[in-house]
Amino acid sequence: MSRVLLVCILFPLLSFATVDFSFEYTFHLKKDQIAEAVIKKDYPVTFPKEGILQFRWTLYQNERLVVLVDYEGFKTQYVLEPRYGLDTIKLYLTGDYARMDKRAFVYISFKAFDTKKRIATILAQFADPENRLTIKVTKPKK
Secondary structure, eight states: HHHHHHHHHHHHHTTTOOOOOOOEEEEEOOOTTTTEEEOOSSSOOTTTTEEEEEEEEEEEEETTTEEEEETEEEEEEEOOOSSSTTEEEEEEEEOSSSOOOGEEEEEEEEEEEEEETTTEEEEEEEEEOOOOEEEEEEEEEE
16 A cells, blocks of 8 residues: 555656756758767866767668767767657766766757658757756767
8 A cells, every 4th residue: 555655646746857958959960970069077178088979870771770979989889760768869978976867968869860861860958957067069070
């Protein structure tokens, strides 16, 4: 009985929790066109690529988009598709918090693909609860 009561009280509270995105930018990228965001943190830079987020897409097939992400020199590859839970990447931008809800992060979401022009629409949403970052998006390189 106590578990049912606990679920009935906590579920409505947790379902209304939202993320406040401090910055959003929509990219319209051609194949292998690099999108870049420079993220300045509130502590001194310790290595050359610190704070640089780059991503690009390399393949679109069967409604799936292969995205290559390079954040601070760490390269990863993701396959995104337009289904709930499979269309978004979450990257943490700082690693110096013990509490997960206070860490800055970015969502990189695959929104649409124009098959005639071969252009992917990708949305980058930056969340910074503590306002510790300065984000500057540069125009995609051709």
